[in-house]
Amino acid sequence: MPGSGKSLLSSILKEKGYTVIVMSDSVRKRFEKDARHGERLMDYARRLREIYGEGIVARLSIEELKGREEKVAFDGVRNLAEVDEFSRLGKPLIIAVHASPATRYERLKRRMRADDSVREEDLRRRDMEEIALGIGGVIAMADVVVINDSTEEEFKRRAMEALGKLD
Amino acid sequence: MPGSGKSLLSSILKEKGYTVIVMSDSVRKRFEKDARHGERLMDYARRLREIYGEGIVARLSIEELKGREEKVAFDGVRNLAEVDEFSRLGKPLIIAVHASPATRYERLKRRMRADDSVREEDLRRRDMEEIALGIGGVIAMADVVVINDSTEEEFKRRAMEALGKLD
Ligand SMILES: Nc1ncnc2c1ncn2[C@@H]1O[C@H](COP(=O)(O)O)[C@@H](O)[C@H]1O
Numbered sequence: 001m002p003g004s005g006k007s008l009l010s011s012i013l014k015e016k017g018y019t020v021i022v023m024s025d026s027v028r029k030r031f032e033k034d035a036r037h038g039e040r041l042m043d044y045a046r047r048l049r050e051i052y053g054e055g056i057v058a059r060l061s062i063e064e065l066k067g068r069e070e071k072v073a074f075d076g077v078r079n080l081a082e083v084d085e086f087s088r089l090g091k092p093l094i095i096a097v098h099a100s101p102a103t104r105y106e107r108l109k110r111r112m113r114a115d116d117s118v119r120e121e122d123l124r125r126r127d128m129e130e131i132a133l134g135i136g137g138v139i140a141m142a143d144v145v146v147i148n149d150s151t152e153e154e155f156k157r158r159a160m161e162a163l164g165k166l167d
Numbered sequence: 168m169p170g171s172g173k174s175l176l177s178s179i180l181k182e183k184g185y186t187v188i189v190m191s192d193s194v195r196k197r198f199e200k201d202a203r204h205g206e207r208l209m210d211y212a213r214r215l216r217e218i219y220g221e222g223i224v225a226r227l228s229i230e231e232l233k234g235r236e237e238k239v240a241f242d243g244v245r246n247l248a249e250v251d252e253f254s255r256l257g258k259p260l261i262i263a264v265h266a267s268p269a270t271r272y273e274r275l276k277r278r279m280r281a282d283d284s285v286r287e288e289d290l291r292r293r294d295m296e297e298i299a300l301g302i303g304g305v306i307a308m309a310d311v312v313v314i315n316d317s318t319e320e321e322f323k324r325r326a327m328e329a330l331g332k333l334d
Binding site: 001042080098101102127128130131134135136137138139140141142143144145147 | 168247265267268269294295297298301302303304305306307308309310311312314
């Protein structure tokens with residue numbers, strides 16, 4: 001979910017030698033050439049799903065692999081159909097990062113990136129959009145949930161511990 | 168999710184002086200009088216939702232309160248519309264219990280309660296039914312996630328710690 005800290009997890013995975021494919025980047029590439037006037041990235045992705053199926057973004061991300069990678073992580077899974085697509089590469093492991101809405105909204109407000117709206121109401125609406133895409137099902141079926149409700153250091157420690165158990 | 172250990176959390180809450188309303192019991196009471204021949208509890212609940220709206224099970228559960236309780240917990244929230252219903256009583260706090268599918272399926276097989284099917288495929292299908300009800304959104308928006316991937320004692324410790332922070 002937005003502000004949970006999943007990109008921090010990606011950095012950790014990179015440090016551990018994983019090739020990280022950021023799924024929104026796979027969409028963004030097409031989006032830049034193909035989007036309708038004024039269309040938001042999320043709406044574009046929704047349109048792709050309607051045309052090509054629920055797993056399309058995963059398939060676009062898989063396309064980016066050179067095929068020689070041993071350890072691959074996909075950052076930004078939004079539904080279980082995507083997980084099914086990844087299963088064709090090997091047994092996928094779902095890692096979810098959780099923080100409470102209160103904590104996430106605090107962080108998003110502090111960060112105030114261009115694409116993060118700042119009003120609580122807007123943040124909530126965005127959460128509901130993510131949930132409508134199916135992200136809740138992915139979290140519910142996660143193999144590991146790393147809680148990010150404390151410091152960055154503590155999160156790293158927890159993530160390393162969780163990843164250690166999986167190796 | 169089934170086998171995550173949420174009823175253990177309910178016991179802990181009871182010990183802490185909470186009135187716990189088990190939402191499936193609220194459904195079950197009506198189900199016993201009102202179900203169609205061969206209908207499963209979950210299908211009955213789904214039918215209730217189609218008729219009375221997504222928040223109906225929460226409303227039935229609220230009905231069970233005597234109105235004098237100070238600390239109330241509802242065990243078995245399945246969608247965010249139910250959370251909205253609870254908001255009418257005061258600001259609700261969502262606590263989710265997480266365990267990996269592998270761990271949950273192990274537990275469910277060991278437990279083998281009458282209503283828990285034993286084949287992995289069936290357990291997975293039931294998970295997908297719970298997700299279709301909307302439980303993933305509730306987990307995604309949880310204020311607290313307690314991880315239950317270790318011993319019962321460790322889970323209790325984590326739950327007490329999490330609840331302590333909330334008081
Ligand atoms: N709030 C609810 N809405 C719909 N179905 C529910 C709800 N709570 C429990 N059930 C169903 O009742 C059964 C037992 O639920 P539980 O006691 O929470 O494990 C499951 O099949 C659930 O899907």
